[in-house]
Amino acid sequence: xxxxxxxxxxxxxxxxxxxxxxxxxxxxxxxxxxxxxxxxxxxxxxxxxxxxxxxxxxxxxxxxxxxxxxxxxxx
Amino acid sequence: xxxxxxxxxxxxxxxxxxxxxxxxxxxxxxxxxxxxxxxxxxxxxxxxxxxxxxxxxxxxxxxxxxxxxxxxxxxxxxxxxxxxxxxxxxxxxxxxxxxxxxxxxxxxxxxxxxxxxxxxxxxxxxxxxxxxxxxxxxxxxxxxxxxxxxxxxxxxxxxxxxxxxxxxxxxxxxxxxxxxxxxxxxxxxxxxxxxxxxxxxxxxxxxxxxxxxxxxxxxxxxxxxxxxxxxxxxxxxxxxxxxxxxxxxxxxxxxxxxxxxxxxxxxxxxxxxxxxxxxxxxxxxxxxxxxxxxxxxxxxxxxxxxxxxxxxxxxxxxxxxxxxxxxxxxxxxxxxxxxxxxxxxxxxxxxxxxx
Numbered sequence: 001x002x003x004x005x006x007x008x009x010x011x012x013x014x015x016x017x018x019x020x021x022x023x024x025x026x027x028x029x030x031x032x033x034x035x036x037x038x039x040x041x042x043x044x045x046x047x048x049x050x051x052x053x054x055x056x057x058x059x060x061x062x063x064x065x066x067x068x069x070x071x072x073x074x075x
Numbered sequence: 076x077x078x079x080x081x082x083x084x085x086x087x088x089x090x091x092x093x094x095x096x097x098x099x100x101x102x103x104x105x106x107x108x109x110x111x112x113x114x115x116x117x118x119x120x121x122x123x124x125x126x127x128x129x130x131x132x133x134x135x136x137x138x139x140x141x142x143x144x145x146x147x148x149x150x151x152x153x154x155x156x157x158x159x160x161x162x163x164x165x166x167x168x169x170x171x172x173x174x175x176x177x178x179x180x181x182x183x184x185x186x187x188x189x190x191x192x193x194x195x196x197x198x199x200x201x202x203x204x205x206x207x208x209x210x211x212x213x214x215x216x217x218x219x220x221x222x223x224x225x226x227x228x229x230x231x232x233x234x235x236x237x238x239x240x241x242x243x244x245x246x247x248x249x250x251x252x253x254x255x256x257x258x259x260x261x262x263x264x265x266x267x268x269x270x271x272x273x274x275x276x277x278x279x280x281x282x283x284x285x286x287x288x289x290x291x292x293x294x295x296x297x298x299x300x301x302x303x304x305x306x307x308x309x310x311x312x313x314x315x316x317x318x319x320x321x322x323x324x325x326x327x328x329x330x331x332x333x334x335x336x337x338x339x340x341x342x343x344x345x346x347x348x349x350x351x352x353x354x355x356x357x358x359x360x361x362x363x364x365x366x367x368x369x370x371x372x373x374x375x376x377x378x379x380x381x382x383x384x385x386x387x388x389x390x391x392x393x394x395x396x397x398x399x400x401x402x403x404x405x406x407x408x409x410x411x412x413x414x415x416x417x418x419x420x421x422x423x424x425x426x427x428x429x430x
Contacts, residue, residue, distance in 0.1 A: 030108070031236075031296050031309075032116050038310050039353050042317050051310035055295075 004064055007044075011036045019061035037063075045071060077330055078261040080207045084253035087150060087423040090386040091141040091245040092373050094428040095129040099239050106235040107297035113235070121348025121367070122239040125374030127227040132429075133167045134223040135176045137245035140429050142181055142219075145247065150423045153181065157215040158188040160205050162198040162378050164407065165225045166191065177221070188215065195273065196344045196406025197263075198222050198378020199246075200414055203402075204261065206250035220248040222378040229275055231291065231300035237307050240347050242374020245429075246382030249422075260331040261414035262323060272311040273407045277302035312406065316350055319411050320403065321358045327401070327413045335360055338415070339398040340389070344405055345369040345380040378404065385418070386426040393419035 009017040011033050012026045023029045034054045041047050047070040057063045099122040103113040116122065128137075138161065145151035161174040168176070174189035188209060194201045199222055206218040223245035230241045277288035288302040300306060324341075328334060341364050343351060351367040366388045369380050376383060381402055385393065392398060397419035405411040 028112070030112060032112055032119065035309065035313065035349075036119070038313060039349070042314065043353065043356060048314040048318060049310070050314070 001064060004067070005060065007040060008037075008060060008063070011040065017060050019059065019064065021060045023057050023060060023063065041067060047071060076263055077326075078204060078263065080259040080261065081256045082252050082254070083207045083210060083259060084251055084255065085203075085248055085418060085421070086251050087249045087421050088382055088385060089141050089145060089150075089247045089423065090379070090383050090426040091137050091144075091247070091429050092126040092383075092426065093128045093132065093137075093243050094126075094430050096124050096126055098124050102232065102239065103235075105232045105238070107233070107299070108235055116235065116239070119349050120240065121371045123371040125240070125242045125370070126244065127241070127374070128225050128243045131228075132225060132243075134161070134163045134165050134173050134225055134245070135167050135180060137225070137243070137429055138173075138177050138221045138223050138247070139180050141221075141245055141247045141427070142177070144427055145423075148423075151219070151249065153183055155217045156183055156187060156219050158190070158206070158209045158218040159183075159221065160190045160192060160202050160209075160218065161221045161223065162192045162194050162202040163223050164193055164195055164377065165223075165228065173223075174221075194407065194410065195377045196346070196380070197404030197408065197410040197412045199248075199381040200261070200263070200402060200404045200412040201410070202248075202378070203250065203414065204263070204412075207259075210250065210252055216251065218250040220250055222246045222248070222382060224377045224379060226305060226377060229303070229305050231298075231304045233291065233299040234294075234304065236294070236298050236309055237300075237305055240370055240375045241305075242370070242376040244373060244376035244379040244383060246379045246386070248382060255417070257417075258331075259414065259416040260327055261412065262327050262330070263410070263412040264319070264323065265411075266409045269311070269315065269409045272308040272315065272409060273305070275303070275305050312346070313350060313353075315409055316346070316354060316405055317357055320354055320405050323411055323413050324358055324401065324403065327415055331415050333415065337399060338364065338401045341365040341401045341403070342381055342384050343403045345375055345384060346406070347375065377407070383426075386424055389418075390424045390426075393421045393424050396420055
């Protein structure tokens with residue numbers, strides 16, 4: 001899951017994202033980053049999130065949990 | 076559902092764009108978004124210039140301008156038009172249809188079938204399907220398909236979701252019978268249950284326009300638009316396109332017994348460059364076969380974008396010979412449609428400015 005946090009850091013244009021980091025604390029956690037996350041999760045994980053679901057995410061760990069949960073539902 | 080057509084061709088195409096050009100850099104001050112992020116938005120989405128009508132220009136104004144251009148240039152004889160299909164979401168009036176408005180303004184013959192179709196991003200394909208069907212009648216030898224929208228008049232300048240990408244345009248496509256009996260393959264799906272993803276809530280009979288429907292309100296993300304304005308649920312549309320379009324194209328190619336390699340160009344609706352790039356990746360289609368430069372030059376004009384892609388990128392190619400083209404439109408409705416057909420040789424293929 002290191003890759004997951006590295007990719008998230010790229011999107012948020014910060015050196016590093018840790019699981020406990022609050023998404024709303026990142027200056028770049030805006031509609032543009034949210035679209036980038038939707039596109040990334042769609043192509044790399046085959047899960048399709050709505051922007052409203054991402055706005056409700058609290059921490060980076062919560063996002064990872066959501067990805068794991070959705071991938072589980074698909075199996 | 077699948078369709079097959081035979082002995083049909085596009086013989087010529089004219090695109091019309093307003094001369095009035097605006098740029099994202101001028102307009103980004105209207106958005107409640109940090110300038111650095113607006114610039115990033117521009118880069119990612121491929122926003123730059125777009126063409127918008129200046130003042131109360133209507134669909135029939137663009138269409139009549141284009142038809143007069145063809146009459147004067149000798150590319151179309153006014154007496155030869157047996158049917159006119161107008162595909163628009165921005166009609167001049169509720170009543171009468173824009174197709175008969177155009178017919179009346181130009182003094183065209185009465186022995187003629189005029190038909191309006193309300194369709195958006197798949198409007199070029201829907202219009203072609205109807206044109207192909209009308210040509211089953213011996214009395215119809217030439218169909219003029221007009222795709223036209225002036226949606227900038229229904230988009231809030233303070234909505235960075237929609238305003239930077241919108242463009243106004245018209246296209247006139249001449250559809251006729253051909254001697255080539257090889258099949259043209261097409262398919263179409265619709266899902267009205269997801270229709271609210273692209274919608275103008277007010278202004279119809281359900282919710283007539285009023286002072287209340289003109290009040291700007293935030294979408295929660297500092298985009299300000301009224302109920303009278305176009306509302307686009309960006310992530311819902313993005314997911315719709317990524318999920319539905321690739322299998323549609325796979326089905327089309329399978330039905331036709333062709334592969335990606337057999338297709339010379341994927342001439343798709345132009346939502347924005349980002350969405351097309353992601354779509355090409357998911358389809359495993361070479362991006363260089365999918366021109367994606369219409370939004371940056373002219374804006375997204377809904378059902379007019381496929382003819383815009385053709386006129387902007389393939390003029391010389393189609394005047395000189397033919398290509399195997401995969402066309403697709405997807406959006407409002409929701410509607411998604413695709414078609415595999417030879418394009419060219421055209422007798423004309425131009426793009427003109429509306430003054």
